[in-house]
Amino acid sequence: MxxxxxxxxxxxxxxxxxxxxxxxxxxxxxxxxxxxxxxxxxxxxxxxxxxxxLHRTEIGTEARRRSWWLELFSSTQDLAATYIKENARLVRxxxxxxxxxxxxxxxxxxxxxxxxxxxxxxxxxxxxxxxxxxxxxxxxxxALASAPKEAGVKLVAADQSIREAVLGELSGHRWAVPAENVIVNEGTVHLWGVVTSPEQARAMCIAAERVQGVKGVEDHTDAPVMIPAM
Missing domain, CATH: 3.10.580.10 (CBS-domain)
Structure with missing residues (x-):
C-alpha cells in the first residue's frame, strides 16, 4: 500500500x-x-x-515565566518566539x-x-x-483493520485494480464515501466512514458488489455521533 x-x-x-x-x-x-x-x-x-x-494568553495558558536568571541566559530569539506563540493574531x-x-x-x-x-x-x-x-x-x-493475514505482490496489484474499479463505480454519486474510506484486501472491499442512512451504506455495498473480481464487501460505516444540546 x-x-x-x-x-x-x-x-x-x-x-x-x-x-x-x-x-x-x-x-x-x-x-x-x-x-x-x-x-x-x-x-x-x-x-x-x-x-x-496550547499556550495562549486568551485562556490563561501562557508558559510559566522563568526566573530572572534563567531569562538572562535565554536568547532574545527564544523569548520573542515564545511571546509570538502566546499572543499573535494570525496563523502565519x-x-x-x-x-x-x-x-x-x-x-x-x-x-x-x-x-x-x-x-x-x-x-x-x-x-x-x-x-x-x-x-x-x-x-x-x-488500513490495518482491513488487512489480510498474508498478502503477496500479485494480490496487492489485483487489489489496487479492484479498488480503482470500485472508486469508478462510486464516482459521481453524492452518497459515496471519500476515496480514502475504500480499502481492498484479498478481493474484499472494506467501506469506512460516516453515513446518514442505511440506504446510503447499502447503495455503496451494491456498487462495490457490481465490480468484477470483488469477493465480498464488509460495511464498517457508522452513523454520525449526535452531541446533545447543553
Whole structure:
C-alpha cells in the first residue's frame, strides 16, 4: 500500500492570514487536531496543530515565566518566539513552518516509521509542492483493520485494480464515501466512514458488489455521533 491508497483527499486547510481564533474554531468544529496551512495556489506553507495553540494568553495558558536568571541566559530569539506563540493574531505567526511530508507513492511502512520517529499524528501528501491529501494515524488504523493475514505482490496489484474499479463505480454519486474510506484486501472491499442512512451504506455495498473480481464487501460505516444540546 502507498500513501495514495489510504490518504484523506478532502483536507480541511487554513490560510496564513486566518486568525488564530477562527482556526481554533475550525479544528474544534471538525473534530481534528491539526490542519495544513496553504497559500492561494494550494501550496503547503506549514502545519497548525493543537500544540501550536496550547499556550495562549486568551485562556490563561501562557508558559510559566522563568526566573530572572534563567531569562538572562535565554536568547532574545527564544523569548520573542515564545511571546509570538502566546499572543499573535494570525496563523502565519504561530504555525509550524518545518513540515515533514511524503509523496503519493510513499509506502505506508515508511509513513508509519515517520509518524513514530517524529512523534507526529499526520503527514501531508504532496505532488510538486501542491497538497494532494493527508495521511494520519487514523488512516493507518483503518488500513490495518482491513488487512489480510498474508498478502503477496500479485494480490496487492489485483487489489489496487479492484479498488480503482470500485472508486469508478462510486464516482459521481453524492452518497459515496471519500476515496480514502475504500480499502481492498484479498478481493474484499472494506467501506469506512460516516453515513446518514442505511440506504446510503447499502447503495455503496451494491456498487462495490457490481465490480468484477470483488469477493465480498464488509460495511464498517457508522452513523454520525449526535452531541446533545447543553
Amino acid at each position: 502507498r500513501a495514495v491508497d489510504i490518504m484523506t483527499r478532502t483536507v480541511i486547510t487554513v490560510g496564513p492570514g486566518t486568525t488564530v481564533r477562527e482556526a481554533a474554531r475550525l479544528l474544534a468544529d471538525n473534530h481534528i487536531s491539526g490542519a495544513p496551512v496553504v497559500d492561494d495556489e494550494g501550496r503547503l506553507l506549514g502545519m497548525l496543530t493543537e500544540g501550536d495553540l 505567526d504561530v504555525m509550524t513552518p518545518e513540515v515533514i511530508t511524503v509523496k503519493e507513492t510513499t509506502p505506508v511502512r515508511e509513513i508509519a516509521d515517520l509518524l513514530e520517529r517524529h512523534r507526529i499524528k499526520r503527514v501531508p501528501v504532496l505532488y510538486d509542492g501542491e497538497l494532494l491529501g493527508i495521511v494520519s494515524r487514523a488512516n493507518l488504523v483503518k
